[in-house]
Amino acid sequence: EIVLTQSPGTLSLSPGERATLSCRTSQSLSDTFLAWYQQKPGQAPRLLTYGASSRATGIPDRFSVSGSGTDFTLTITRLAPEDFAVYYCQHYGSSPAITFGQGTRLEIK
Amino acid sequence: QVQLQESGPGLVKPSETLSLTCIVSGSSITSSSFNWVWIRQPPGKGLDWIGNVKNSGDAYYNPSLKSRVTVSVDPSKNQFSLTLRSVTAADTAVYYCARRIVGRISYFYMDVWGKGTTVTVSS
Numbered sequence: 001e002i003v004l005t006q007s008p009g010t011l012s013l014s015p016g017e018r019a020t021l022s023c024r025t026s027q028s029l030s031d032t033f034l035a036w037y038q039q040k041p042g043q044a045p046r047l048l049t050y051g052a053s054s055r056a057t058g059i060p061d062r063f064s065v066s067g068s069g070t071d072f073t074l075t076i077t078r079l080a081p082e083d084f085a086v087y088y089c090q091h092y093g094s095s096p097a098i099t100f101g102q103g104t105r106l107e108i109k
Numbered sequence: 110q111v112q113l114q115e116s117g118p119g120l121v122k123p124s125e126t127l128s129l130t131c132i133v134s135g136s137s138i139t140s141s142s143f144n145w146v147w148i149r150q151p152p153g154k155g156l157d158w159i160g161n162v163k164n165s166g167d168a169y170y171n172p173s174l175k176s177r178v179t180v181s182v183d184p185s186k187n188q189f190s191l192t193l194r195s196v197t198a199a200d201t202a203v204y205y206c207a208r209r210i211v212g213r214i215s216y217f218y219m220d221v222w223g224k225g226t227t228v229t230v231s232s
Contacts, residue, residue: 035154035218044205044222045156056220092217096169098146098158098209 002027002091012109019076021104023089028069033093036065036074039103040085048087049074073085074104082109111135113206127193131223138187139164144209145189146219147180149202153196157202161209161216162189164214178221197229201212203227 003026013019023034032052037045047056049065062077076083087102117129131145138145147159160170168180179192193200196220204226207219 037219044225045219046222047218047220050218090218091213094215096144096161096216097171098148098161098216098219100158102155103155 001097002063002099004089004091004099004101006087006089006104008104010105010107012107013079014109015079015081017079019074019079019083019106020076021076021087023067023072023074023101024078025070025072025091029091029093031093032065032068032072033091034065034067034072035090035092036063037088037090038083038085039088040082045088078088079106081108111221113207113208113221115204115223115226116205117126117204117226117228118226119229121196122232123175123197123230124195127191127196127200127228129191129204129206129226130188131190131227132186132188133208134174134187136208136221138182138189139184142211144211144216145182146207146209147191148205148207148219149200150205151199151202152224159191159193159204163211198230201228201230 005024007022035050039045049076051057086103088103112134114132120126122155144161146161162168177194182189206223208221209219210217
């Protein structure tokens with residue numbers, strides 16, 4: 001079972017700044033089988049990105065992903081007020097099991 | 110537009126059975142392109158996977174819950190269900206249903222989620 005570790009636990013930034021969120025996997029991924037979700041208070045998670053570079057429908061291009069092996073990054077350039085939320089990464093692949101990272105809270109500084 | 114809607118009691122007594130249903134609209138539950146998923150989130154905590162079910166009815170569960178959980182599909186009503194037996198306070202959570210995209214031999218991400226339903230276990 002692959003374990004996902006997200007860091008930092010909480011990230012405090014101001015609107016307009018750049019956010020870098022990390023997701024580290026316990027085993028090297030041969031491909032970028034990683035998805036990212038955004039969850040705002042009182043709402044369900046929303047799919048943001050999947051794979052090496054794909055954004056879900058309606059997700060602005062200030063959200064991007066990068067990484068390989070065991071280290072993956074979600075970058076949000078020019079933070080907008082609506083971007084402050086909790087972000088989760090999820091590994092997928094050949095197993096029907098679903099594993100999430102523990103989440104990173106992005107809060108307004 | 111695909112929508113998922115959870116329904117079920119918001120309060121369950123300890124040792125009893127929690128039953129939830131997810132009504133799917135805009136997508137066929139018999140499609141081989143999707144699995145149907147239950148995920149929960151305890152208060153103030155992260156996301157915990159409960160189980161998946163295929164259009165065939167074959168299900169796969171989180172090993173930590175496997176002895177207590179059943180996920181099933183009802184194609185005639187285009188919905189799927191969760192049953193969790195012998196609940197305790199630790200099962201108090203927001204329960205989400207979701208659609209997961211799958212391939213022939215691969216499992217992907219959840220692209221559509223229900224809004225979630227809060228279940229409290231208390232006497």
